[in-house]
Amino acid sequence: MDQRVTDDETVRSSLELLYEIGREVAAELDLRTVLHRVLFLSMKNVGAVSGSIIVLDENKQPMESAFLILGQVYDQTALQLRVTYERGMAGWVARNEQAVLVADTSQDERWLRRPDDAKERTGPKSAVSAPIRAIEKLVGVITLVHPSPGFFTIDHLELVKAIADQAGTAIRHAQLFDKLQAAHRRYQELFEDSIDPILITDTRGYILEANRRARNTIGLNDEDLLSINMNSLHEINNEEVGSDFEKLTSGETVSYESRLHTCQGREIPVEVYVRNIKYAGESNLQWILRDITERKDLDSLREDLLAMVYHDLRSPLSNVVSSLDVLASMPAVKQDEMIGSLLKIALRSTERVFRLTNSLLDINRLEAGQEIGSRQSVAPLALVQYAIESVLPTANNKEQEIIVEVPDDVPEVSADADMIRRVLINLLENAIKFSPSKGKIYVGAQHQAEVVLMWVQDSGPGIFPQDQERIFEKFTRLSNVEGSKGLGLGLAYCRLAVEGHNGRIWVKAEAGKGSRFQFTIPVAE
Numbered sequence: 001m002d003q004r005v006t007d008d009e010t011v012r013s014s015l016e017l018l019y020e021i022g023r024e025v026a027a028e029l030d031l032r033t034v035l036h037r038v039l040f041l042s043m044k045n046v047g048a049v050s051g052s053i054i055v056l057d058e059n060k061q062p063m064e065s066a067f068l069i070l071g072q073v074y075d076q077t078a079l080q081l082r083v084t085y086e087r088g089m090a091g092w093v094a095r096n097e098q099a100v101l102v103a104d105t106s107q108d109e110r111w112l113r114r115p116d117d118a119k120e121r122t123g124p125k126s127a128v129s130a131p132i133r134a135i136e137k138l139v140g141v142i143t144l145v146h147p148s149p150g151f152f153t154i155d156h157l158e159l160v161k162a163i164a165d166q167a168g169t170a171i172r173h174a175q176l177f178d179k180l181q182a183a184h185r186r187y188q189e190l191f192e193d194s195i196d197p198i199l200i201t202d203t204r205g206y207i208l209e210a211n212r213r214a215r216n217t218i219g220l221n222d223e224d225l226l227s228i229n230m231n232s233l234h235e236i237n238n239e240e241v242g243s244d245f246e247k248l249t250s251g252e253t254v255s256y257e258s259r260l261h262t263c264q265g266r267e268i269p270v271e272v273y274v275r276n277i278k279y280a281g282e283s284n285l286q287w288i289l290r291d292i293t294e295r296k297d298l299d300s301l302r303e304d305l306l307a308m309v310y311h312d313l314r315s316p317l318s319n320v321v322s323s324l325d326v327l328a329s330m331p332a333v334k335q336d337e338m339i340g341s342l343l344k345i346a347l348r349s350t351e352r353v354f355r356l357t358n359s360l361l362d363i364n365r366l367e368a369g370q371e372i373g374s375r376q377s378v379a380p381l382a383l384v385q386y387a388i389e390s391v392l393p394t395a396n397n398k399e400q401e402i403i404v405e406v407p408d409d410v411p412e413v414s415a416d417a418d419m420i421r422r423v424l425i426n427l428l429e430n431a432i433k434f435s436p437s438k439g440k441i442y443v444g445a446q447h448q449a450e451v452v453l454m455w456v457q458d459s460g461p462g463i464f465p466q467d468q469e470r471i472f473e474k475f476t477r478l479s480n481v482e483g484s485k486g487l488g489l490g491l492a493y494c495r496l497a498v499e500g501h502n503g504r505i506w507v508k509a510e511a512g513k514g515s516r517f518q519f520t521i522p523v524a525e
Contacts, residue, residue, distance in 0.1 A: 094141050380406055472505070
């Protein structure tokens with residue numbers, strides 16, 4: 001027979017094999033099925049009686065395998081697979097990323113000898129092995145074995161290398177599919193088993209899917225939920241998400257508080273977390289509705305308790321102040337300097353407790369939405385002087401200087417004088433607390449259009465940018481600032497009092513360069 005005809009038939013047969021392997025694995029995404037099909041077709045067409053494919057992870061360690069011996073599938077334990085890989089020819093091929101042809105396994109140290117390789121059993125064999133790559137990255141090793149030494153040739157080796165190239169793409173696709181399926185399963189498990197109601201909607205707010213907790217909480221099944229818009233379940237905060245959810249396009253999570261309406265007629269206070277996600281290949285919205293009933297009940301209980309305590313404190317405190325005033329006016333006290341000094345200390349301390357109690361009552365009242373009623377025209381300089389007089393003994397103890405910056409042309413403001421005095425006292429007390437001994441503190445006012453800008457500047461450690469909004473919240477203290485003690489209510493009161501006057505308060509500060517607290521109060525008509 002013509003040698004050229006034989007060569008052509010060999011080439012055609014090899015091409016047919018590669019085509020068949022490509023066709024078989026192209027439509028298959030299950031990794032184990034891909035491995036078995038590639039191995040079976042390779043052994044069938046090359047003439048091997050056994051073979052293996054070992055799939056490697058990113059660290060070139062075995063993670064999956066397929067073994068066929070005489071047409072039978074064999075599963076190896078993790079230990080057996082590691083030994084086969086580390087001590088055998090597959091491991092050498094992976095480490096060197098080089099194909100190899102072994103004519104006689106009994107003469108090659110790279111072959112892992114087993115009891116079956118003894119002469120009285122199957123004896124020496126021939127083998128070919130090649131690295132499997134996908135996008136220039138090693139993903140596995142294929143090895144084929146024939147029971148006769150010298151069976152495989154260079155042509156067989158080249159064919160196995162070509163098969164490895166075909167298998168690499170198929171293995172990579174199967175791995176990616178497995179990862180996608182695993183991620184989807186994990187998401188479904190987290191989605192269904194979440195303790196919070198979770199709903200998926202389209203970009204118009206219509207529900208596409210809901211987890212078990214959402215169905216049970218709302219009281220509707222999947223079929224009924226699919227006809228509902230999120231806006232009918234709770235009041236959507238359009239200011240946070242945008243009227244057409246346009247504020248969610250960046251992928252950030254937006255949160256706000258609302259109330260969830262259930263089919264049983266209940267209203268559940270919830271913290272809503274909403275963000276844009278890719279779901280089923282499309283852009284959708286994910287809603288997490290966290291039940292905050294216990295938190296709201298606790299907040300209400302705490303507010304009621306605080307309000308009760310504050311009201312009960314005012315009456316005895318008033319009696320104490322009145323009694324101290326009477327004592328201070330007695331002739332015997334006026335003549336005794338030591339008693340008079342002690343009385344002044346007691347009066348200042350009692351007045352401070354009285355101011356704190358009034359501030360706490362104001363916090364409770366302002367948070368309830370009550371308006372400030374008793375306003376009058378008052379000069380900013382008078383407010384500043386009163387506040388300084390209240391804190392001057394403390395400043396003198398630290399040898400601090402308080403510098404007043406209030407020009408004569410600053411107009412009067414419309415304010416509840418007692419509340420704004422307490423705002424200034426709170427700011428000055430903080431400035432004194434955080435400024436060093438012999439430091440300087442500035443307090444001033446300036447006319448700006450329809451408002452008067454007032455400020456207190458200290459020479460303390462400053463405030464980090466991420467904390468400058470947070471410090472005006474209740475019960476907030478900065479743990480990184482030395483000397484930060486108390487309940488964290490002073491600045492919360494300042495914010496509520498200033499905003500109750502239709503003003504605003506903020507801080508300008510740099511770490512290590514002091515803090516300047518500023519607020520505005522409307523000019524009196």
